[in-house]
Amino acid sequence: MNTTSTETLKHPLEEYLRVDRLPHIWCPGCGLGMILGALLRSIEKNKLDIDKTALISGIGCTGRAAGYVKMDSFHVTHGRPLPFATGLKVAKPDLKIIVLNGDGDLAAIGGNHFIHAARRNVDMTVVCVNNFIYGMTGGQLGPTTPTKAQTTTSRQGNAEHPFNLPFLAGACGAVYVARWTASHVRQMERAFSEALNKKGFSFVEIISPCPTYYGRMNEQATGLDQMRYYSYHSTVKHGANLADIDITADGQIIVGKFIDIEKPYFPLPQGETDGK
Amino acid sequence: MTKNHDNSGEYFYSGDEACAAGAIAAGCRFFAGYPITPATEIAETMSERLPEVGGTYMQMEDEIASMAAVLGASWGGVKSMTATSGPGFSLMMENIGLGAMLETPCVVVDMQRAGPSTGLPTLTGQGDMMQAKWGSHGPYSIIALSPASPQELFDLTIKAFNLAEQYRVPVLVMSEEAIGHIYEKVTVPPESKITLTQRRKPKVSQKEYLPYAPDADLVPPMAVTGDGYRFHVTGLTHDERGYPVMTAEAQHKLVRRLVDKIENNRKDIYSFEETFTKDADVVVCSYGISARVASIAVQQAREIGIKVGILRLITVWPFPSEKVKQLALNVRAFVVPEINQGQIALEVERAAGGYAKTILVPHMGGTVHNPEVILEAIKQAAR
Numbered sequence: 001m002n003t004t005s006t007e008t009l010k011h012p013l014e015e016y017l018r019v020d021r022l023p024h025i026w027c028p029g030c031g032l033g034m035i036l037g038a039l040l041r042s043i044e045k046n047k048l049d050i051d052k053t054a055l056i057s058g059i060g061c062t063g064r065a066a067g068y069v070k071m072d073s074f075h076v077t078h079g080r081p082l083p084f085a086t087g088l089k090v091a092k093p094d095l096k097i098i099v100l101n102g103d104g105d106l107a108a109i110g111g112n113h114f115i116h117a118a119r120r121n122v123d124m125t126v127v128c129v130n131n132f133i134y135g136m137t138g139g140q141l142g143p144t145t146p147t148k149a150q151t152t153t154s155r156q157g158n159a160e161h162p163f164n165l166p167f168l169a170g171a172c173g174a175v176y177v178a179r180w181t182a183s184h185v186r187q188m189e190r191a192f193s194e195a196l197n198k199k200g201f202s203f204v205e206i207i208s209p210c211p212t213y214y215g216r217m218n219e220q221a222t223g224l225d226q227m228r229y230y231s232y233h234s235t236v237k238h239g240a241n242l243a244d245i246d247i248t249a250d251g252q253i254i255v256g257k258f259i260d261i262e263k264p265y266f267p268l269p270q271g272e273t274d275g276k
Numbered sequence: 277m278t279k280n281h282d283n284s285g286e287y288f289y290s291g292d293e294a295c296a297a298g299a300i301a302a303g304c305r306f307f308a309g310y311p312i313t314p315a316t317e318i319a320e321t322m323s324e325r326l327p328e329v330g331g332t333y334m335q336m337e338d339e340i341a342s343m344a345a346v347l348g349a350s351w352g353g354v355k356s357m358t359a360t361s362g363p364g365f366s367l368m369m370e371n372i373g374l375g376a377m378l379e380t381p382c383v384v385v386d387m388q389r390a391g392p393s394t395g396l397p398t399l400t401g402q403g404d405m406m407q408a409k410w411g412s413h414g415p416y417s418i419i420a421l422s423p424a425s426p427q428e429l430f431d432l433t434i435k436a437f438n439l440a441e442q443y444r445v446p447v448l449v450m451s452e453e454a455i456g457h458i459y460e461k462v463t464v465p466p467e468s469k470i471t472l473t474q475r476r477k478p479k480v481s482q483k484e485y486l487p488y489a490p491d492a493d494l495v496p497p498m499a500v501t502g503d504g505y506r507f508h509v510t511g512l513t514h515d516e517r518g519y520p521v522m523t524a525e526a527q528h529k530l531v532r533r534l535v536d537k538i539e540n541n542r543k544d545i546y547s548f549e550e551t552f553t554k555d556a557d558v559v560v561c562s563y564g565i566s567a568r569v570a571s572i573a574v575q576q577a578r579e580i581g582i583k584v585g586i587l588r589l590i591t592v593w594p595f596p597s598e599k600v601k602q603l604a605l606n607v608r609a610f611v612v613p614e615i616n617q618g619q620i621a622l623e624v625e626r627a628a629g630g631y632a633k634t635i636l637v638p639h640m641g642g643t644v645h646n647p648e649v650i651l652e653a654i655k656q657a658a659r
Contacts, residue, residue: 021519051503066510067520072505072507074378077373084345092353
């Protein structure tokens with residue numbers, strides 16, 4: 001049997017992935033593979049020096065992303081990637097810092113760090129993979145779970161109001177804020193490129209399917225159902241008023257680029273005092 | 277930007293100021309903290325001194341973030357520290373555990389005040405000694421030092437950085453409000469007289485580097501982020517590659533090493549000071565401010581003919597069990613004054629192994645002991 005042709009097959013992102021750790025642990029239909037793929041392709045397109053790029057993640061399904069990338073990568077405590085990354089950036093200002101957070105990691109246990117990292121305008125790119133639920137622990141209510149949505153800890157429907165993360169990031173001082181869904185692959189890739197080229201705290205929220213828990217409990221049983229929902233229910237509104245882009249259980253998802261501004265960032269470049 | 281930071285000379289420093297001076301002398305160039313009494317003066321002094329030597333002071337949103345930022349900066353190759361007191365120390369426990377697991381050199385100063393909870397913010401205590409050893413979840417080993425004067429706080433802060441770099445572990449300086457706020461003469465030696473331990477760099481190529489492949493002393497060399505090693509580290513149980521492995525075998529191999537790299541090297545790590553122990557029937561075993569107060573009682577007891585000595589612990593963790601055991605074979609009793617309900621006394625009792633009795637002199641905090649109370653305990657022990 002001739003197997004030489006298959007042996008030469010390489011993963012197109014082999015330069016950036018720890019292929020010895022594949023297959024990954026994410027469920028079929030999960031959006032994380034698409035999001036990580038888009039992020040790595042934008043790193044490739046922008047020719048970032050991978051030796052000078054560090055990826056930091058926390059706990060949860062998204063947290064596992066750091067373990068799959070072939071760069072200096074840190075899988076730290078729940079909710080703490082942002083302050084860890086802040087210390088790293090201050091110690092090594094020439095590093096390009098990327099932080100990948102899940103919604104629980106970023107907005108619940110790490111919420112305080114999120115608002116303060118944005119306020120300081122720390123020079124880093126923060127991606128929040130928002131699937132509306134705690135996946136790793138089996139589908140509990142989170143800080144972005146839409147009102148009325150069912151989870152294993154809100155069987156009667158979520159009685160709480162969720163965070164509108166772009167609104168929060170913008171209010172706290174982020175210089176770049178965008179939201180896309182996992183079905184917007186090209187837009188997502190472009191947003192990552194723009195965020196990576198931004199000086200200061202750039203924030204991209206990606207609405208992502210979790211068919212195993214969120215989808216199954218909310219009448220979107222497969223990853224395909226969720227992706228279809230995103231395609232049919234997303235409305236692009238660049239520059240939308242952030243107060244108007246709340247996410248509901250069955251309404252429109254407003255996506256687009258909402259903020260793209262310049263302002264002094266932290267840490268200041270060597271020898272400069274005004275952050276420009 | 278970096279100017280000569282040789283500040284040698286004699287100073288009238290508080291313990292907090294001496295600690296900051298020691299950190300600068302040790303090469304600390306990153307401090308992340310959150311204001312808390314009675315450690316605030318360390319942060320204030322660092323915020324002034326660090327920019328002078330090309331370092332960065334960061335005031336974080338809380339102590340959780342402070343500890344996380346300290347670990348991040350250390351992985352950036354910069355000697356890093358934080359300083360706090362009881363309530364902040366509690367919040368730091370989560371990432372002290374991460375520091376132990378990722379084997380991240382750093383220094384944490386705890387200016388102990390009387391607890392629990394908010395307790396007596398401006399008044400002294402020693403209630404965090406067991407928390408220093410066991411405060412984060414899971415089995416791990418850590419190093420904790422206990423200075424008895426501003427001068428020693430200066431010296432031990434330097435030593436803490438050296439031990440942190442040598443063993444790749446968070447090192448805790450367990451001081452107290454009473455030492456932090458006392459003003460005394462502190463001699464800062466010239467830079468050339470200060471020995472500093474530098475971090476062990478990888479000896480293999482970037483491709484061959486395994487972040488958790490240890491040297492013979494069980495400590496792995498450590499790469500700096502951005503130097504092309506492309507390493508991965510995780511708080512999950514991991515193998516030598518730094519990759520997560522969810523098995524009991526991997527857990528045993530990793531955690532055994534994390535503990536052994538401290539415990540097997542403990543005789544090189546721990547230090548103590550003995551006074552009048554040669555002919556002693558009774559030994560006072562104490563640390564920090566309590567050892568200083570106890571020395572008054574020991575003098576008084578000697579004056580009335582009681583053969584009593586002092587074993588002052590300078591390193592509290594790892595605990596010098598061998599020393600205590602050796603003394604236990606020759607003395608009738610240990611007297612352990614400490615400003616808590618009995619923490620290190622339990623270790624003394626364990627190490628004495630029944631060969632000598634242990635008499636605790638507890639004090640709930642707010643002041644140091646009255647030396648007369650310690651003298652009474654010595655008299656009782658000598659009977």
